[in-house]
Amino acid sequence: MIDFYKKMLDNNKQWVLETLEKDPDFFSHLAKGQTPPLLWIGCSDSRVPANEIIGAKSGEVFVHRNIANMVIHTDMNMLSVLDYAVNVLKVKHVIVCGHYGCGGVKAAMGNQSIGIIDNWIRHIKTVYRLHDKFLDAIEDETERFNAFVEVNAKEQVFDLAKTSIVQNAWKNGQDLMLHGWVYGLNSGYVTDLEVNISSNDELDEVYQLKL
Numbered sequence: 001m002i003d004f005y006k007k008m009l010d011n012n013k014q015w016v017l018e019t020l021e022k023d024p025d026f027f028s029h030l031a032k033g034q035t036p037p038l039l040w041i042g043c044s045d046s047r048v049p050a051n052e053i054i055g056a057k058s059g060e061v062f063v064h065r066n067i068a069n070m071v072i073h074t075d076m077n078m079l080s081v082l083d084y085a086v087n088v089l090k091v092k093h094v095i096v097c098g099h100y101g102c103g104g105v106k107a108a109m110g111n112q113s114i115g116i117i118d119n120w121i122r123h124i125k126t127v128y129r130l131h132d133k134f135l136d137a138i139e140d141e142t143e144r145f146n147a148f149v150e151v152n153a154k155e156q157v158f159d160l161a162k163t164s165i166v167q168n169a170w171k172n173g174q175d176l177m178l179h180g181w182v183y184g185l186n187s188g189y190v191t192d193l194e195v196n197i198s199s200n201d202e203l204d205e206v207y208q209l210k211l
Helices: 002-022 026-030 050-054 076-088 103-108 117-130 132-136 141-161 164-171
Strands: 038-043 061-066 093-099 177-183 190-197
Touching: 002 026, 038 076, 050 061, 061 076, 076 093, 076 164, 093 141, 103 117, 103 141, 117 132, 117 141, 132 141, 141 164, 141 177, 141 190
Parallel strands: 038 061, 038 093, 093 177
Antiparallel strands: 177 190
16 A cells, blocks of 8 residues: 555656656646636546546646536535636536446446445436436346436536526626537547537526526
8 A cells, every 4th residue: 555655656756757858847837827628527437537538738627526427506516616617717618528337327227225425326316217218218238327327428418507607607608518428438439429508598498597
């Protein structure tokens, strides 16, 4: 355990040296501030690193991660990140990126109790309930699992659009588009789920806030 910890510190020193060799001003420029064009809402899974997946540099992606890339309206952590990204950093894109093989989504398909995370997974089960006819019609379990991952990511995009933060930005004429992706652990490629929202007109009327 200590060896791994020491290795991390050594790796950091090596990374700094290699980075400065390529660009001696890298850290001095980075310290001046950030203007990322993108907010990434992804899963906490260690195999889904936002920057690496899209080849982004430090300072280009503002990131929020949680179990199964959820957008929950009572989650003050997520809302705070979203508010800062939209209203302070003025990001132009928000991507919700799920991934095939997601343990949180898999757990939501069953009834095994894991611990306190059961309460978080209940929100994912709600997504299943909304699409149970479609999902239950898929006989192959792996295909159903993959479809659930996709459906969950799409629903989180719509939940983003329902927030007062996003709708207020649209009301003020801010250039902001929401997207849904799924990442393939076994391929490295992302799949664009083709859910791209840039106006609350694309929501059911009951969700369109009169701000």
